[in-house]
Amino acid sequence: xxxxxxxxxxxxxxxxxxxxxxxxxxxxxxxxxxxxxxxxxxxxxxxxxxxxxxxxxxxxxxxxxxxxxxxxxxxxxxxxxxxxxxxxxxxxxxxxxxxxxxxxxxxxxxxxxxxxxxxxxxxxxxxxxxxxxxxxxxxxxxxxxxxxxxxxxxxxxxxxxxxxxxxxxxxxxxxxxxxxxxxxxxxxxxxxxxxxxxxxxxxxxxxxxxxxxxxxxxxxxxxxxxxxxxxxxxxxxxx
Numbered sequence: 001x002x003x004x005x006x007x008x009x010x011x012x013x014x015x016x017x018x019x020x021x022x023x024x025x026x027x028x029x030x031x032x033x034x035x036x037x038x039x040x041x042x043x044x045x046x047x048x049x050x051x052x053x054x055x056x057x058x059x060x061x062x063x064x065x066x067x068x069x070x071x072x073x074x075x076x077x078x079x080x081x082x083x084x085x086x087x088x089x090x091x092x093x094x095x096x097x098x099x100x101x102x103x104x105x106x107x108x109x110x111x112x113x114x115x116x117x118x119x120x121x122x123x124x125x126x127x128x129x130x131x132x133x134x135x136x137x138x139x140x141x142x143x144x145x146x147x148x149x150x151x152x153x154x155x156x157x158x159x160x161x162x163x164x165x166x167x168x169x170x171x172x173x174x175x176x177x178x179x180x181x182x183x184x185x186x187x188x189x190x191x192x193x194x195x196x197x198x199x200x201x202x203x204x205x206x207x208x209x210x211x212x213x214x215x216x217x218x219x220x221x222x223x224x225x226x227x228x229x230x231x232x233x234x235x236x237x238x239x
Contacts, residue, residue, distance in 0.1 A: 089141040
């Protein structure tokens, strides 16, 4: 059946009239478990993720003394960190105040694993667990996707990317012999810069050659984790 779009009209309230039925606009939509706001700020997704993660942590707290620490840590990673990381590639460029809300989940999980108080220093716990902070977790997800695109291991609609060295007019630049990618211009930095076609090259270009030149995905993940871990705690002396 083909719909007659001539019957579609708008109303003063902003809703659409389709075949006599008013269809109101939604402030957010859910697709594959990811909530996207109308302004693309991802506030709803962060709010729901934080709420669900803390609900799980409250349940896990009840069995904290009934299992060993390695077992409890595995439960936290499986039930909390996995939920926290789901779809986080879409959160690249997230405002700082929203990233801090997600980081609060990670901090609470680390304190709970070591049975620490809120007043205790959480960075030591995060370092012991070898967990990346939230912004670096975003960058890790995007960097892995870029690596897969460049090595034809990802869906074609995610690419392609262009190396700076492939552009003859840029042969005189310092980046000509590197693995830097061309970052397309954007008209709206608040939204356009978060698109994968823009954020991907930006994240990739910030990685050292030792990481981007990894011969395999496994090696790339290992080198990337080491680099981003150092970036996460650059203000803390790592032992």
